[in-house]
Amino acid sequence: MELTDKLEILADAAKYDASCASSGAPKRDSIGKDGFGATSGMGICHSYTPDGRCVSLLKVLLTNYCLYDCQYCVNRRSSNVPRARFTVAEVVKLTSDFYLRNYSDGLFLSSGIIQSADYTMEQLVQVARELREVHQFRGYIHLKTIPDADPALIAQAGRYADRLSVNIELPTQDSVQKLAPEKSVHTIKLAMGAIRRKLDEKAEEPRSPRFAPAGQSTQMIVGADASDDQQILSTAETLYGSYKLKRVYYSAFSPIPDSPKSVPLAPPPMLREHRLYQADFLLRSYGFQASELLPATGGNLALDIDPKLAWALAHREHFPLDLNRAAQHMIARVPGIGLRNAQRIVDLRRLRQVRYADLSRLRCSMKKIAPFIITADYFPARDTTASEHLRRAMAEAPQQMNLWPELQVA
Ligand code: SF4
Numbered sequence: 001m002e003l004t005d006k007l008e009i010l011a012d013a014a015k016y017d018a019s020c021a022s023s024g025a026p027k028r029d030s031i032g033k034d035g036f037g038a039t040s041g042m043g044i045c046h047s048y049t050p051d052g053r054c055v056s057l058l059k060v061l062l063t064n065y066c067l068y069d070c071q072y073c074v075n076r077r078s079s080n081v082p083r084a085r086f087t088v089a090e091v092v093k094l095t096s097d098f099y100l101r102n103y104s105d106g107l108f109l110s111s112g113i114i115q116s117a118d119y120t121m122e123q124l125v126q127v128a129r130e131l132r133e134v135h136q137f138r139g140y141i142h143l144k145t146i147p148d149a150d151p152a153l154i155a156q157a158g159r160y161a162d163r164l165s166v167n168i169e170l171p172t173q174d175s176v177q178k179l180a181p182e183k184s185v186h187t188i189k190l191a192m193g194a195i196r197r198k199l200d201e202k203a204e205e206p207r208s209p210r211f212a213p214a215g216q217s218t219q220m221i222v223g224a225d226a227s228d229d230q231q232i233l234s235t236a237e238t239l240y241g242s243y244k245l246k247r248v249y250y251s252a253f254s255p256i257p258d259s260p261k262s263v264p265l266a267p268p269p270m271l272r273e274h275r276l277y278q279a280d281f282l283l284r285s286y287g288f289q290a291s292e293l294l295p296a297t298g299g300n301l302a303l304d305i306d307p308k309l310a311w312a313l314a315h316r317e318h319f320p321l322d323l324n325r326a327a328q329h330m331i332a333r334v335p336g337i338g339l340r341n342a343q344r345i346v347d348l349r350r351l352r353q354v355r356y357a358d359l360s361r362l363r364c365s366m367k368k369i370a371p372f373i374i375t376a377d378y379f380p381a382r383d384t385t386a387s388e389h390l391r392r393a394m395a396e397a398p399q400q401m402n403l404w405p406e407l408q409v410a
Contacts, residue, residue: 001084003090003094005084006084006085006086006090007043007060007094009064009081009082009083009084010043010060010061010062010063010064010084010086011043011059011060012043013061013064013074013075013081014043014059014060014061014108014110015043015045015059016073016074016251016254017059017108017110017144017167017219017251018219018249018250018251043058043059043060044056044057044058044059044098044103044104045057045059045108055104055105055106055140056103056104056105056106057104057105057106057107057108057140057142058094058095058098058103058104058106058107058108059107059108060086060091060094060107060108060109060110061075061109061110061111061112062085062086062088062091062109062110062111062112062120062123062124062127063083063084063085063086063111063112063114064081064083064084064085064112065083065085065112065114066112066113066114067112067113067114067115067182068112068113068180068182068183069181069182070169070179070180070182070183071178071179071180071224071259071260071262071263072169072179072180072221072224072253072256072263073180073256074256074257075112078260079256079258080257080258081257085114088123088126088127088130089130091107091109091127092127092130092131092134092135095107095127095131095137095139096131096135096137099137099139104139105139105140106139106140106141106142106162107127107131107139107140107141107142108142108144109124109127109128109141109142109143109144110143110144111123111124111144111146113146117146117147117148117149118148118149118150118153120146120149121145121146121149121150121153121154121157122153124143124144124146124157125143125153125156125157125160128141128143128157128160128161129156129160131160132160140162140163140214141160141161141162141163142161142162142163142164142165142214143157143160143161143163143164143165144164144165144166144167145157145164145165145166145191145195147166147183147184147187147188147190147191148187148191149191151191151194154191154194154195154198155194155198155211157212158195158198158210158211158212159209159210159211161212162212162213162214163212163214163215163216163217163246164195164212164216165216165217165218165219166188166191166192166195166216166218167188167218167219168185168188168189168218168219168220168235168239169183169219169220169221170220170221170224170225170227171220171227171231171232171234171235171236172185172225172227172231172235173185173186175224175225175226175227178225178262179224179225179262179263189242189243192216192218192239192242192243192245193242193243195212195216195243196216196242196243196244198211198212199211199212199215199216199244200244214246215244215245215246216243216244216245216246217245217246217247217248217249218239218245218247218248218249219248219249219250219251220232220235220236220248220249220250220251221251221252221253222250222251222252222253222268222272222273222276223252223253223264223267223268223272224253224263224264225263228298228299228300229272229275229276229279229294229299229300229301230290230294230295230296230297230298230299230300231298232250232276233276233279233280233283233290233293233294234290234291236248236280236283236290237283237289237290240283240284248280250273250276250277250280251273252267252268252269252270252272252273253267253268254267255267269303271303272300272301272303275301275302275303275306275307276301278301278306278307278308279293279301279307282307282308282311285339286308286329286332286333286339287329288311288333292311293307293310293311304391304395304396305391305394305395305396306335308333308335309335309368309394311333312333312334312335312372313387313390313391314387316387318330318333319334319371319372319373320371320372320373320374320379320380321334321372321373321374322373322374322375323345323349323354323359323373323374323375324349324353324354324374324375324376328342328343328345328346329342331345331346334369334372334373335368335369335372335394336364336365336366336367336368336369336372337359337364337369341362341364344362345358345359345362353375353376354375354376355375355376355377355378356375356377356378358375359373359375367393367394368394371390
């Protein structure tokens with residue numbers, strides 16, 4: 001098989017993995033049309049480095065053959081997709097060529113499991129080692145880790161890769177047992193624990209060998225099983241706390257050709273994935289806890305309003321908040337005020353009282369914040385403060401429902 005044919009198959013097979021990509025980027029395709037610049041067919045995706053740079057990565061699988069039969073996965077053993085396998089030398093050559101031609105800044109490499117977890121992991125490590133040691137490649141490398149692989153191999157992977165990821169895929173052991181019976185949440189967590197220990201060792205002893213400076217990440221599939229957003233978010237919260245993950249990525253389940261009956265025929269609403277990313281950001285950066293966003297009894301995030309607004313409407317006892325007196329972390333919880341503006345408001349009030357016009361100058365969303373704040377010259381009118389009224393006024397415009405999801409699947 002020609003290298004370009006393999007690339008087409010193995011780049012397409014990798015597109016379901018969101019754990020390196022910037023979510024929500026529009027799909028662009030210039031094949032057969034005027035225009036240029038569409039690289040998704042050749043496996044280019046975008047990711048962010050720890051210093052915030054957006055980099056283009058060659059995103060491929062080493063192979064889409066797999067011994068496992070995870071029901072939600074297009075590459076599962078029983079799937080009838082065309083199969084291909086790169087050699088280590090081919091991935092090294094593609095990465096170097098793409099880099100030297102300025103097509104990409106690095107590599108995201110994952111793989112189906114062939115022969116054994118150790119064998120597959122050895123192959124992944126060998127690609128990274130050759131790139132670094134033989135070709136002196138200085139670009140970004142993200143390696144997918146095979147959870148059952150020997151921890152020594154995972155340690156080697158961290159020497160060459162910038163980021164490692166172990167996909168947990170589903171939030172509960174029950175779902176993993178049902179849809180990916182050859183996998184185990186316990187083993188996945190052991191692999192995450194091994195990476196965390198190496199990261200901690202490196203942090204304590206800076207002169208110890210390099211280890212995955214961009215940390216570790218994971219992915220959860222949304223909508224392939226019956227898990228609700230509360231289970232997904234509390235699993236994410238536990239993973240952030242226990243394994244110091246840099247990111248949890250959420251990937252809306254995408255029905256695949258000839259799906260087994262155990263997975264849904266239609267994808268979940270894309271907005272559900274978006275709301276989970278918003279809630280995840282509140283956990284990581286605003287100090288929210290999963291239990292504040294969704295009750296322990298379960299449920300999904302609202303689709304018509306964002307999670308911070310939903311929290312504020314459910315906790316009117318904290319509002320209206322006096323911006324001249326409140327703590328900075330509470331100002332950041334006001335819908336329409338972000339972390340940066342919370343800091344600017346606190347800086348400003350060291351000089352003088354914060355006034356309503358100041359918020360407009362800071363480009364806060366005035367419609368959103370008005371019912372929730374008090375300034376030196378402003379107090380919200382009482383008749384706009386009922387939560388149901390605010391929710392109706394602030395809900396995003398409804399969209400036409402998809403009446404025939406099965407047509408989308410075909
Ligand atoms: S192990 Fe990975 S590649 Fe193989 S079927 Fe499961 S999810 Fe797909």
